[in-house]
Amino acid sequence: MKSLGSIRRSFAPWADPASKPFISFKNVTKKFGDFTAVDELSLNIYTREFFALLGASGCGKSTLLRMLAGFEQPTSGEIILDGQNLAGIPPYRRPVNMMFQSYALFPHMTVESNIAFGLKQDGMPKADIAERVAQMLKLVKLEKFAKRKPHQLSGGQRQRVALARSLAKRPKVLLLDEPLGALDKKLREETQFELMDLQQQLGLTFVIVTHDQEEAMTMADRIAVMSYGKVIQVATPAEIYEAPNSRFVADFIGDVNIFDGTVATAEDGRVRVETAGGVPIRMASSQKLSTGARAAVAIRPEKIRVTRQAPQHAPLNAAEGEIWDIGYLGDMTVFHIRLKDGKVVKASSLNAVRAVEDPLGYDQQVWVSFGEDAGVVLKD
Amino acid sequence: MARIASAIASRLVIIVPYAWLLFFFLIPFFIVFRISLSQTVIAMPPYTPVFDLAGGLSGILEGMREFSVDNYVWLTEDVLYFNAYVSSLIIAAVSTFLTFLIGYPIAYGMAQAPRSIRPTLLMLVILPFWTSFLIRVYAWIAILKPEGLLNQFLITIGVIDQPLIILNTNWAIYIGIVYSYLPFMVLPIYSALEKMDHTLTEAAQDLGCTPITAFWRVTFPLSLAGVVAGCLLVFIPAVGEFVIPDLLGGSETLMIGKTLWNEFNSNRDWPVSSAVATILLLILVLPIVYFQNVQAKADSEGR
Numbered sequence: 099m100k101s102l103g104s105i106r107r108s109f110a111p112w113a114d115p116a117s118k119p120f121i122s123f124k125n126v127t128k129k130f131g132d133f134t135a136v137d138e139l140s141l142n143i144y145t146r147e148f149f150a151l152l153g154a155s156g157c158g159k160s161t162l163l164r165m166l167a168g169f170e171q172p173t174s175g176e177i178i179l180d181g182q183n184l185a186g187i188p189p190y191r192r193p194v195n196m197m198f199q200s201y202a203l204f205p206h207m208t209v210e211s212n213i214a215f216g217l218k219q220d221g222m223p224k225a226d227i228a229e230r231v232a233q234m235l236k237l238v239k240l241e242k243f244a245k246r247k248p249h250q251l252s253g254g255q256r257q258r259v260a261l262a263r264s265l266a267k268r269p270k271v272l273l274l275d276e277p278l279g280a281l282d283k284k285l286r287e288e289t290q291f292e293l294m295d296l297q298q299q300l301g302l303t304f305v306i307v308t309h310d311q312e313e314a315m316t317m318a319d320r321i322a323v324m325s326y327g328k329v330i331q332v333a334t335p336a337e338i339y340e341a342p343n344s345r346f347v348a349d350f351i352g353d354v355n356i357f358d359g360t361v362a363t364a365e366d367g368r369v370r371v372e373t374a375g376g377v378p379i380r381m382a383s384s385q386k387l388s389t390g391a392r393a394a395v396a397i398r399p400e401k402i403r404v405t406r407q408a409p410q411h412a413p414l415n416a417a418e419g420e421i422w423d424i425g426y427l428g429d430m431t432v433f434h435i436r437l438k439d440g441k442v443v444k445a446s447s448l449n450a451v452r453a454v455e456d457p458l459g460y461d462q463q464v465w466v467s468f469g470e471d472a473g474v475v476l477k478d
Numbered sequence: 479m480a481r482i483a484s485a486i487a488s489r490l491v492i493i494v495p496y497a498w499l500l501f502f503f504l505i506p507f508f509i510v511f512r513i514s515l516s517q518t519v520i521a522m523p524p525y526t527p528v529f530d531l532a533g534g535l536s537g538i539l540e541g542m543r544e545f546s547v548d549n550y551v552w553l554t555e556d557v558l559y560f561n562a563y564v565s566s567l568i569i570a571a572v573s574t575f576l577t578f579l580i581g582y583p584i585a586y587g588m589a590q591a592p593r594s595i596r597p598t599l600l601m602l603v604i605l606p607f608w609t610s611f612l613i614r615v616y617a618w619i620a621i622l623k624p625e626g627l628l629n630q631f632l633i634t635i636g637v638i639d640q641p642l643i644i645l646n647t648n649w650a651i652y653i654g655i656v657y658s659y660l661p662f663m664v665l666p667i668y669s670a671l672e673k674m675d676h677t678l679t680e681a682a683q684d685l686g687c688t689p690i691t692a693f694w695r696v697t698f699p700l701s702l703a704g705v706v707a708g709c710l711l712v713f714i715p716a717v718g719e720f721v722i723p724d725l726l727g728g729s730e731t732l733m734i735g736k737t738l739w740n741e742f743n744s745n746r747d748w749p750v751s752s753a754v755a756t757i758l759l760l761i762l763v764l765p766i767v768y769f770q771n772v773q774a775k776a777d778s779e780g781r
Contacts, residue, residue: 169680189683202681206699215695216685267685
């Protein structure tokens with residue numbers, strides 16, 4: 099397989115067998131009564147990594163974070179942080195700090211005292227506290243708001259106070275629980291990049307919990323996609339997107355077309371799948387698949403071409419259909435094409451020029467096609 | 479038309495509490511205040527001047543010339559009144575403090591309890607109100623008297639061999655006030671604690687506080703509005719309390735409520751007892767104004 103990791107900065111301690119994980123979850127299980135929130139989960143996170151736990155609500159990602167912070171104790175298994183087993187260590191003695199989803203700012207204290215709270219608790223000298231607070235206020239650009247109370251701030255400002263407060267003690271790990279959930283879209287996107295810059299600048303390990311896949315893709319070095327207390331896949335955003343290991347991940351991250359079928363042949367790194375709708379697909383794949391096994395081919399919409407003429411390789415990796423829906427998004431256009439068997443295929447194309455002569459319109463007969471490296475073959 | 483009608487309706491709604499205050503507080507207060515400026519006489523009613531509306535405005539003005547502050551001067555001359563005020567304030571303050579010491583943990587426990595059993599706990603706090611206040615205070619006589627339940631119990635289990643003298647002492651008054659006013663302390667504190675975001679204490683612990691320091695640095699300051707409300711709800715009625723010191727307290731216990739009752743009923747000195755009541759009101763208005771300020775401040779902080 100071609101490398102997919104080089105899209106981001108060349109930081110990949112997880113790929114280096116010599117590097118030691120900074121945080122290790124070892125067979126961690128957490129049960130609440132009969133409900134298993136986290137199920138036999140093992141996971142390694144490395145120093146200076148920006149790590150995202152991604153999943154739908156109730157998948158156990160927040161529980162995992164709370165166990166790292168010390169608010170929940172694992173039912174079984176252990177959590178190692180920087181060589182230290184965290185079992186039995188209360189939250190106030192852990193070298194991690196958390197930024198809460200609700201921010202949890204102390205309403206009876208000013209911005210300044212909120213940020214100074216942890217430092218004061220540690221008995222830091224007053225002059226040092228003042229200096230650190232000033233530094234933190236500068237970091238989050240809130241110098242002018244030091245004397246305000248939380249209720250006198252906007253949502254975005256509160257979010258930054260919460261961030262400053264959780265960073266003030268210089269924790270080894272910063273835990274962020276849906277940190278941008280309460281912000282509107284534009285502010286959220288800005289803040290994503292601010293957080294990334296900050297993490298680079300401070301050289302800290304960030305573990306973020308989010309249900310927003312775009313957020314995770316943008317910020318994280320690696321993403322753990324979770325479902326029902328288990329990690330389904332841990333990989334870089336590019337790998338997660340381009341090489342999902344399961345139908346669940348392919349479907350959860352971004353848009354995808356999935357063609358179900360059976361394996362006809364699998365040799366020389368190529369798999370031929372006969373799909374239910376009668377579209378023969380040949381896809382590059384290193385997976386070991388036996389003839390007759392059920393398999394699915396997942397192809398992202400942007401990797402599907404829409405043409406009026408049949409492509410040369412038709413009928414392989416191509417199908418005829420009719421344009422069912424067109425969604426114009428400005429930067430790109432999304433087509434929903436209904437194949438002869440009734441299956442609807444999503445295809446998106448970039449609007450690279452402002453105006454197209456004779457654009458594709460509703461109800462037109464078109465061909466959808468894709469290359470041999472456009473999709474991923476998934477075992478069912 | 480509909481808009482005018484609704485404007486009138488909203489005015490009417492605002493008028494109700496003001497009318498209540500006017501008829502059941504301000505007018506009675508002015509009647510009492512007026513009597514406090516009169517002189518006592520053996521008559522019916524037992525004070526002079528008495529306004530006769532038949533005398534018209536000039537008659538009223540004539541009567542007002544007879545007003546004097548003699549009764550207030552009298553209050554300062556007899557040390558009994560001063561002692562009664564001070565003793566009432568001390569007894570009320572001690573009882574309020576004791577009520578707070580007992581009420582806060584109860585309220586805290588209730589707020590920490592599982593959400594499903596909170597209504598039951600709340601119910602249990604309010605339950606004593608289903609029995610008459612007077613009967614509950616009488617019951618304490620049966621419990622506290624030398625041959626009462628408490629002493630019998632303590633002697634039976636061998637803690638003491640002579641009965642404790644509790645009834646007719648200040649301790650009996652403290653017990654009576656703490657018992658009677660406990661719900662007024664618990665409820666406002668509970669309401670302040672209950673609406674508090676529990677992630678705040680988690681945040682405090684995350685930043686290095688032990689559960690105990692987290693309580694003192696975050697939980698307690700945030701429940702202060704409830705504590706102030708509870709303390710005033712106990713302190714203010716306790717200062718003027720009459721039934722509890724009369725039934726449980728000793729003859730030497732001096733409380734302004736008892737003094738006032740004696741002046742009014744035994745001495746039939748309406749003007750002096752009115753003056754006592756007026757001064758009592760002034761003493762109590764101060765903490766109420768303070769409470770109002772605290773409330774207004776808390777509101778402006780958006781809590």
